Amino acid sequence: MEFLWSHGAVIQAGEFRHGPLEIVESGVPFLFLLPTDSSRAITQRALQFVERWKGTAIVLDYADFAMGLHADLAPFVMFVPLEWFCYYFSVVRDHNPDERRYYGVVEY
Numbered sequence: 001m002e003f004l005w006s007h008g009a010v011i012q013a014g015e016f017r018h019g020p021l022e023i024v025e026s027g028v029p030f031l032f033l034l035p036t037d038s039s040r041a042i043t044q045r046a047l048q049f050v051e052r053w054k055g056t057a058i059v060l061d062y063a064d065f066a067m068g069l070h071a072d073l074a075p076f077v078m079f080v081p082l083e084w085f086c087y088y089f090s091v092v093r094d095h096n097p098d099e100r101r102y103y104g105v106v107e108y
Contacts, residue, residue: 003097004089013043021046024055031085033078034061037071060085 001008011020013032024030032047034040050057060081062074069077090097102108 002100002103003086004093005095005101006089006093013039013046016046016049021049024050024053026054027056029056029058031058032060033074033082034059034063035071035074036062036066037074058085 009020030047030050032043032050034043034047047057047059060078062071062078065077065081066074087097
C-alpha cells in the first residue's frame with residue numbers, strides 16, 4: 001500500500017466466502033494470484049464468483065509464468081509480475097511510486 005496509495009487487503013481464496021464476497025460489485029477490483037497447486041480450485045471458485053457478479057477480476061496465473069518450475073517457487077516467480085502491476089497501478093493513478101507522504105519522511 002505504501003507504493004500504491006490505495007486501499008487493499010490480502011485474502012486467501014479459502015476465506016473469500018467469509019466476508020469478502022459481500023463487497024463484489026461492478027467497479028470493485030480483485031487481483032487473483034492463480035496458483036498451480038492444490039489451492040487452484042478454490043481460487044478459481046472465488047474468481048468465478050467475482051466474474052458472475054460483475055466484479056472486476058485481474059488474474060495473474062502462475063501457469064503463465066512458471067515455465068515448468070515447481071509450484072513451491074511461485075512466490076519468487078510471481079514477484080516480478082506483481083512489481084510491474086504495482087508500478088503501472090501507480091502510474092495510472094498519477095502517483096510516483098518513489099514519492100512518500102510519511103514513510104521515511106516524518107518521525108514515527
